[in-house]
Amino acid sequence: MKKILLLCLTAFLTMNMQAQNEKYVNFMKKNIAALDSAKSPEDLQVSANNFERIANTEKDAWLPNYYAAYAYIMKAYYVKEMKDIDPLCDKADVLLANAESLSQNNSEIATLKAMCLTARMRADGSRGMTMGPKATMILQQALQQQPTGNPRALMQMAQMKFYTPAAFGGGKDAGIELLKKSIAAYDSFKPASELDPTWGKPYAVELLAQWTAQ
Amino acid sequence: MQTVILTLISIFSTLGLLAQQTTLTGTITDLKKRPIAGVSVSIADSYDGASTDSIGRFAFSTTDTGKHTLLVSMLGYKSWEQPVELRGGSQSFSIQLKESPNELTAVVITAGAFEAGDTKKATVLKPLDIVTTASANADVAAAMKTLPGTQQIGESAELFVRGGEGYETRQFIDGTTVANPFFGQAPNIASRGRFSPFLFKGTVFSTGGYSALYGQALSSALILESIDLPERSEASASFSPLFVGAQYQHLAKDSLHSWGASAGYTNVGLYFKAVKQQPDYFKAPEVLNGDANFRIKTSRTGMLKFYGSYAKNILGLRNPDIDMPVLKNAFELNNSNIYTNISYKERIANRLKLQTGFSYSQNKDNIHQQVQDADNKPVQHTLPDWVAAKNFRLATNNKLMQLRAVVDYKLSGLSAVKAGAEYWYSKDENQYQQFPVAALQDHFTAAFAEADVYISNGLAARAGVRAEHSSLLQKTNVAPRASLAYKLANAAQLSADYGVFYQKPQSQYLMWHPRQNQLRADHYIVTYQKIGFNKVFRAQVFHKEYKQLTKTFPDTSSTGTGYARGAELFWRDKSTFKNFDYWVTYSYLDTKRAYLNYPYEMQPTFAATHTANLVVKRFFTKMKTQLNINYQFAAGRPYYQFKYNNGAQQWDVLDQGKTIAYNNLSFSANYLANMGKAFGVVVLSVTNVLNSRQVFGYNYSYDGTNKVAVVPPANRFIFLGLFLSWGTDRTQDAINNNL
Numbered sequence: 026m027k028k029i030l031l032l033c034l035t036a037f038l039t040m041n042m043q044a045q046n047e048k049y050v051n052f053m054k055k056n057i058a059a060l061d062s063a064k065s066p067e068d069l070q071v072s073a074n075n076f077e078r079i080a081n082t083e084k085d086a087w088l089p090n091y092y093a094a095y096a097y098i099m100k101a102y103y104v105k106e107m108k109d110i111d112p113l114c115d116k117a118d119v120l121l122a123n124a125e126s127l128s129q130n131n132s133e134i135a136t137l138k139a140m141c142l143t144a145r146m147r148a149d150g151s152r153g154m155t156m157g158p159k160a161t162m163i164l165q166q167a168l169q170q171q172p173t174g175n176p177r178a179l180m181q182m183a184q185m186k187f188y189t190p191a192a193f194g195g196g197k198d199a200g201i202e203l204l205k206k207s208i209a210a211y212d213s214f215k216p217a218s219e220l221d222p223t224w225g226k227p228y229a230v231e232l233l234a235q236w237t238a239q
Numbered sequence: 240m241q242t243v244i245l246t247l248i249s250i251f252s253t254l255g256l257l258a259q260q261t262t263l264t265g266t267i268t269d270l271k272k273r274p275i276a277g278v279s280v281s282i283a284d285s286y287d288g289a290s291t292d293s294i295g296r297f298a299f300s301t302t303d304t305g306k307h308t309l310l311v312s313m314l315g316y317k318s319w320e321q322p323v324e325l326r327g328g329s330q331s332f333s334i335q336l337k338e339s340p341n342e343l344t345a346v347v348i349t350a351g352a353f354e355a356g357d358t359k360k361a362t363v364l365k366p367l368d369i370v371t372t373a374s375a376n377a378d379v380a381a382a383m384k385t386l387p388g389t390q391q392i393g394e395s396a397e398l399f400v401r402g403g404e405g406y407e408t409r410q411f412i413d414g415t416t417v418a419n420p421f422f423g424q425a426p427n428i429a430s431r432g433r434f435s436p437f438l439f440k441g442t443v444f445s446t447g448g449y450s451a452l453y454g455q456a457l458s459s460a461l462i463l464e465s466i467d468l469p470e471r472s473e474a475s476a477s478f479s480p481l482f483v484g485a486q487y488q489h490l491a492k493d494s495l496h497s498w499g500a501s502a503g504y505t506n507v508g509l510y511f512k513a514v515k516q517q518p519d520y521f522k523a524p525e526v527l528n529g530d531a532n533f534r535i536k537t538s539r540t541g542m543l544k545f546y547g548s549y550a551k552n553i554l555g556l557r558n559p560d561i562d563m564p565v566l567k568n569a570f571e572l573n574n575s576n577i578y579t580n581i582s583y584k585e586r587i588a589n590r591l592k593l594q595t596g597f598s599y600s601q602n603k604d605n606i607h608q609q610v611q612d613a614d615n616k617p618v619q620h621t622l623p624d625w626v627a628a629k630n631f632r633l634a635t636n637n638k639l640m641q642l643r644a645v646v647d648y649k650l651s652g653l654s655a656v657k658a659g660a661e662y663w664y665s666k667d668e669n670q671y672q673q674f675p676v677a678a679l680q681d682h683f684t685a686a687f688a689e690a691d692v693y694i695s696n697g698l699a700a701r702a703g704v705r706a707e708h709s710s711l712l713q714k715t716n717v718a719p720r721a722s723l724a725y726k727l728a729n730a731a732q733l734s735a736d737y738g739v740f741y742q743k744p745q746s747q748y749l750m751w752h753p754r755q756n757q758l759r760a761d762h763y764i765v766t767y768q769k770i771g772f773n774k775v776f777r778a779q780v781f782h783k784e785y786k787q788l789t790k791t792f793p794d795t796s797s798t799g800t801g802y803a804r805g806a807e808l809f810w811r812d813k814s815t816f817k818n819f820d821y822w823v824t825y826s827y828l829d830t831k832r833a834y835l836n837y838p839y840e841m842q843p844t845f846a847a848t849h850t851a852n853l854v855v856k857r858f859f860t861k862m863k864t865q866l867n868i869n870y871q872f873a874a875g876r877p878y879y880q881f882k883y884n885n886g887a888q889q890w891d892v893l894d895q896g897k898t899i900a901y902n903n904l905s906f907s908a909n910y911l912a913n914m915g916k917a918f919g920v921v922v923l924s925v926t927n928v929l930n931s932r933q934v935f936g937y938n939y940s941y942d943g944t945n946k947v948a949v950v951p952p953a954n955r956f957i958f959l960g961l962f963l964s965w966g967t968d969r970t971q972d973a974i975n976n977n978l
Contacts, residue, residue, distance in 0.1 A: 052286055070277035071290040078281045078288045112314055121459045156471055 040154040069100040086130045090124035110148035114141050132221050135167035136178040177225050179207035254786035261325040264298040265332030267291050283308040346724040346732045348701045352384050352445040369436040373869035373904035378432050385852045387807035387824040388446035391873040391901050394427040394935040395557045399845045400446050402803025402830030403458025410461045413582040415598040418639040422552050422573030427949050440466040447762045448736030451687045451703030457467040457742040457760045465950030468497050498533040498539040514954040541585035550574045562940045590649040599640045606633045625941040634670040658688040667746045681711035684775050697726035716741045731769040738762045744789045755797040773813035780806045788834035801832025826850040838890045847873040865909045873901040880939045902931040917963040926956045
């Protein structure tokens with residue numbers, strides 16, 4: 026009798042957990058799709074709020090923190106007032122620190138950290154002195170953490186090269202070459218799970234068309 | 240058995256059926272009833288929630304029941320939460336969010352100071368600006384001379400601020416005072432700062448009204464914060480006809496600690512052979528220096544840093560004797576200096592930070608002055624007393640040890656309370672000729688507390704107090720400080736600062752009368768500041784009262800008085816002219832003081848009424864070159880000839896006048912290039928390009944018949960150097976810096 030009761034309870038709990046997991050996966054999928062189609066800072070804020078809610082509930086999952094940070098960083102690229110950039114990046118950095126505590130040596134998290142620094146440089150060009158090399162270093166780590174090539178880290182690297190004059194080891198050609206590498210990496214990229222990051226390919230393709238046309 | 244299962248099933252399904260929906264709706268506004276969009280509204284620990292739309296409305300439903308917490312949060316606002324009882328139906332909310340003070344939008348209490356840093360909003364200069372200011376040649380203090388409030392004093396490396404003497408500006412590294420921030424210098428010839436600008440990540444230059452955390456600086460504080468862990472390991476070397484240097488910095492693989500060391504040798508002899516100097520240098524300035532550091536990240540929030548340096552410098556020069564121009568006056572200096580600094584900071588509890596520091600320094604000067612004949616030999620025959628007095632040897636040995644601890648407790652928002660204490664032990668030993676003078680020892684203690692209170696984002700106040708006791712002076716002083724900052728329209732603010740500042744008299748005066756009062760200055764400052772994107776405008780007016788200044792002969796009481804008042808303007812613009820970055824400053828100063836042997840309040844010899852600066856920088860990406868131009872102007876400074884009147888027992892002013900105005904146009908170019916595996920910077924700089932005559936004052940002979948202008952050793956200084964580094968590509972920095 027007791028055994029059966031226990032069995033029932035276990036079955037119930039498992040079912041419940043599965044249901045919870047299904048709820049998580051569905052919720053994430055829905056919000057990742059919404060984030061991919063976000064077109065304004067307002068859309069991005071809604072996405073960030075949604076992911077933060079999941080992050081606050083699912084305390085062991087790095088992905089909600091990651092996506093919330095991504096939404097904040099994208100918003101930092103969108104905003105027109107330079108003074109708005111730092112608070113958004115500060116918030117993103119907190120979320121990324123959370124994500125990192127749940128998943129160490131994660132190439133995707135490192136890539137976002139570099140993106141966040143690049144956004145901060147937009148607020149104040151002279152920060153390049155300290156933040157530029159730091160962003161490059163983090164991206165190099167990101168590439169080491171994923172030897173098969175993280176297409177998002179490569180795209181970031183490509184953009185940094187593209188906007189560095191040729192005289193300083195960057196240049197248009199160097200940028201385009203890296204961007205092509207990034208697109209190739211997108212083609213062969215297999216995410217670890219259905220919720221893992223896959224974003225960026227359409228933008229990379231669009232960027233390549235723009236750069237080659239210039 | 241079956242019944243049990245059935246019961247269980249029915250319980251589960253009932254639970255599901257019972258789950259009813261509660262709908263939550265509402266609007267969210269700020270305190271002025273303006274709707275806020277994008278606010279997150281949620282049930283704590285649940286997926287259920289929503290974001291407000293463009294008119295601040297939200298609506299969502301939840302199947303949760305019972306007691307929960309409704310959470311409302313938005314970047315830039317204080318979070319709001321309230322318990323809710325979910326029992327189906329709908330509930331409506333009307334919520335007002337309070338803006339949370341944040342560093343970016345809040346008023347700045349320390350608006351009067353000039354900051355160089357990467358992150359803070361109040362930053363006026365960037366760390367790189369110190370290195371690329373044409374007239375400064377990478378000297379921290381010299382770069383500060385392009386800011387308002389400072390005098391163009393060519394005969395000293397010290398900073399003379401707002402009618403204050405060079406002695407009245409103190410430098411602080413990680414909280415503790417630096418006793419001898421400059422290399423030993425010959426009379427009326429400026430030397431350089433001991434510390435490389437690359438050692439610091441943050442520089443705050445306050446020209447008055449600064450925090451109670453700092454003391455013993457009557458006019459101004461230059462507050463330097465050393466860098467934490469370096470970004471990566473790096474080796475570097477520098478070459479110039481004037482010096483060679485090498486440096487290595489190692490960052491551990493785990494990025495938790497680093498160490499480094501450097502050594503350098505400077506010899507100006509070769510340069511002096513090529514470029515004629517006014518004095519006859521029989522020992523060209525020579526410096527041998529080395530330093531070492533380590534930094535340990537003791538925890539996520541803890542950092543331990545050590546920096547230590549040793550330097551030895553010598554120089555010897557001859558000038559015609561002012562009293563007997565057939566003779567010469569030879570001056571020789573031998574200086575050695577040790578400086579060490581250990582600091583430790585840690586967050587010891589939530590909201591509570593501890594900062595401690597220890598520093599020790601020792602400075603030894605050996606000065607030998609001699610009257611010589613035409614063949615540079617000591618004069619054998621009897622000389623008049625006032626000439627013979629110039630034959631002497633003086634040895635000084637100054638030690639200073641400091642301990643300091645500060646706790647910082649964060650209240651809500653940006654408000655914070657700080658409190659701390661300091662203990663200084665100093666010992667000054669002097670030997671004149673063969674006679675040792677009694678050593679001067681002081682146990683100096685200070686305690687201070689300060690509160691920053693942000694009443695709102697737009698109004699903040701600071702109140703502080705500092706108490707000091709000196710065992711040598713046998714005096715205790717209490718110095719109150721206060722500031723108020725009020726935000727006007729966007730990016731503009733008005734602030735007012737008040738403070739009482741004390742400083743011990745210089746040891747050469749304490750030597751004879753140790754029981755003096757501390758020098759005192761009361762500051763009143765009003766600042767208007769507007770910081771836009773890449774633009775900074777600042778206007779300041781100030782008034783300063785000096786009391787208890789040192790007097791020398793015949794009145795040796797510390798009853799000197801004085802005042803300084805003026806207005807200053809600063810404008811920096813990086814965006815109006817493409818690729819150009821420039822700043823302009825103007826300072827007006829009205830100051831008089833009765834101190835030392837001044838018979839009454841008079842404009843001191845180090846104070847010019849008008850001072851102006853123009854700094855222009857431009858980076859040429861294709862040429863990989865940054866060009867910097869800097870023009871400095873100062874109106875003429877007063878000079879006096881005093882003669883003691885035995886009958887009236889006072890000093891008479893026999894002659895006085897003003898020097899010609901000071902003009903200095905400097906130029907520098909930095910060329911960046913990859914050289915093999917190294918990254919290189921070639922620096923060429925020329926001061927006083929136009930070869931303008933510069934006169935800093937006049938000296939008079941004992942009998943008053945000979946008047947000699949104080950001029951720089953050479954009108955122009957040319958520097959050419961190559962700096963190489965392996966490990967970091969600084970080209971990228973420069974590019975990003977100028978994009």
